Amino acid sequence: MTPPPDLTLLDSAGKDALILALIERLNDLTARLEILEADNTAFRAENPALRAENAELRAKLNLPPKKPDNSSTPPSRGQKGSEGEQRKPKGKPHAGAHRELHPHPTRRCDVAASVCQHCQTDVSGVEQTAVHAYDRIELPEIKPDVIRVTLLGGMCPCCDKPFKATPPAGLEPGSPFGPNLRAFAIYLRVTHAISFERLVRLFSDLLGVEISEGALVKMLADSQEAFAKQTSRIRATLLAGTILASDETSARVGKRNWWTWVFHHGDACCFVTHRNRSKVVVSEFLGDCRPDFWISDRFGAQMGWAKRDHQFCLAHLIRDAKYAIDAGDTTFAPRFHELLQRACGIAGRRPNLADSTLRNYARKLDADLDALLRIKPSHAEGKKFQATIKACRQHLFVFMKNRAIPPTNNGSEQAIRPCVTFRKVTNCFRSEWGAKLYANIRSVLETARRRTIGALQAVRLTLDDKPLLNTG
Numbered sequence: 001m002t003p004p005p006d007l008t009l010l011d012s013a014g015k016d017a018l019i020l021a022l023i024e025r026l027n028d029l030t031a032r033l034e035i036l037e038a039d040n041t042a043f044r045a046e047n048p049a050l051r052a053e054n055a056e057l058r059a060k061l062n063l064p065p066k067k068p069d070n071s072s073t074p075p076s077r078g079q080k081g082s083e084g085e086q087r088k089p090k091g092k093p094h095a096g097a098h099r100e101l102h103p104h105p106t107r108r109c110d111v112a113a114s115v116c117q118h119c120q121t122d123v124s125g126v127e128q129t130a131v132h133a134y135d136r137i138e139l140p141e142i143k144p145d146v147i148r149v150t151l152l153g154g155m156c157p158c159c160d161k162p163f164k165a166t167p168p169a170g171l172e173p174g175s176p177f178g179p180n181l182r183a184f185a186i187y188l189r190v191t192h193a194i195s196f197e198r199l200v201r202l203f204s205d206l207l208g209v210e211i212s213e214g215a216l217v218k219m220l221a222d223s224q225e226a227f228a229k230q231t232s233r234i235r236a237t238l239l240a241g242t243i244l245a246s247d248e249t250s251a252r253v254g255k256r257n258w259w260t261w262v263f264h265h266g267d268a269c270c271f272v273t274h275r276n277r278s279k280v281v282v283s284e285f286l287g288d289c290r291p292d293f294w295i296s297d298r299f300g301a302q303m304g305w306a307k308r309d310h311q312f313c314l315a316h317l318i319r320d321a322k323y324a325i326d327a328g329d330t331t332f333a334p335r336f337h338e339l340l341q342r343a344c345g346i347a348g349r350r351p352n353l354a355d356s357t358l359r360n361y362a363r364k365l366d367a368d369l370d371a372l373l374r375i376k377p378s379h380a381e382g383k384k385f386q387a388t389i390k391a392c393r394q395h396l397f398v399f400m401k402n403r404a405i406p407p408t409n410n411g412s413e414q415a416i417r418p419c420v421t422f423r424k425v426t427n428c429f430r431s432e433w434g435a436k437l438y439a440n441i442r443s444v445l446e447t448a449r450r451r452t453i454g455a456l457q458a459v460r461l462t463l464d465d466k467p468l469l470n471t472g
Contacts (some may be wrong), residue, residue, distance in 0.1 A: 027347060042165055063381070064326035070319050074420075094322060102135050126466045133257055135201065144181075146210050175222070181209070182219050183459040189220070191418075191455055192424040202222035215314035220437060227440035230462040231270060234447050238268040239286065243246075243404055244293035248277060248304050249420055253435045260423075260439065261285070262416045265295075267470055269415055269446040271439040277301060293402065295409050296393060311398040313409035314340050332375050336389065340396075347407040362400035369393065415446050420440030444468065 039292040068078040114124050149171050153164035167173060188194045201208045243265045249259045251273055261272040261281055274281045277303045294306035297313045318340050324333035346361050373390055379385050399405040429435040448458030451470040458468060
């Protein structure tokens, strides 16, 4: 620290200069003090909020992790167990089985014995019956069926003008690829998520057909109208019903996030690929139609569309209850978890239950739920979960009044699962028309599956402008 100057050695002017310097220094220190006091006041005001945020974050550290069995986290993101950890015990082994004989064999080969394998006696003249039958399955050699069409012509002797033969039906000029090949390409691309590069190699190596990626894209582009028309038929069938279920998952189109929606019930299913995840998608799909009942999770865009009632997915709520149990709630969540499992069990037995029995079960479930909602949980997660259930209480057991309504939205998740697989394998789409075409093709394939129609047959029917008639 610098020692103060000796004032006895300073003259009057030096003393005045020193006083001015000290005054300036004092003013500077006073200004800095005011700034520090203002900062201190701001920090003191901010401190309670930071303490509350810190307490909240510390509380979250004690919460269990989100897993597939206690949340909507997909199984692919769940933590896999290591080798050696305790696993679920295997079930009892099922009885052995053998492959059944094909009901319609292509050829038959009846072989009669010529000699006895024991004593070598000639038995060719002995009457013989079938004692052992088996199938041998083989693929024939795969060769493309190439039809060279040559249209003949000449000069008309009457009008002296050139004439040309009319092409046979189904062999008109245009694309060199026939409907079966086109259907096979669409089937492989959509159902098995095969990239165009691999599809080119597959056609070349397996079928002996040389085809470019551009030709494959042209096949898909040319099929847009056919699949859009078939999807409109499916949508009309779906909207004519009284029940509708829905769900959505993310998709990637170009460099933007889009969404793939599914709307279905019974033997009809429609997919929509849209840039939004809002109610705009549902509104555009429904138009002026409103079903009596709706099944979905509690996502806001899927709520408010039913004329009569809405069934919330109990599977989602069961997972939410499991999370509250893992977090530490021991009063409300465990009992509610058991109640929902009991309700799903009743739904599985509905075909064998009389209407009166089903009504008794419904009254018992409502009474038990009312009793649970009167419980006062002590745990924070239990209180939060109970408040959620109170808000959606009227939408839990709608399926007990209508046998056609499922208790969960698992049907939607199962229908949309191939879209998730396609997204992971192919990274989705480069163009909007490709995304919308994929949704229409998936609508056709899923509807055909529900109507017991093969996927390849469904593609051929669509390309031929024929409806998917239920064969189940």
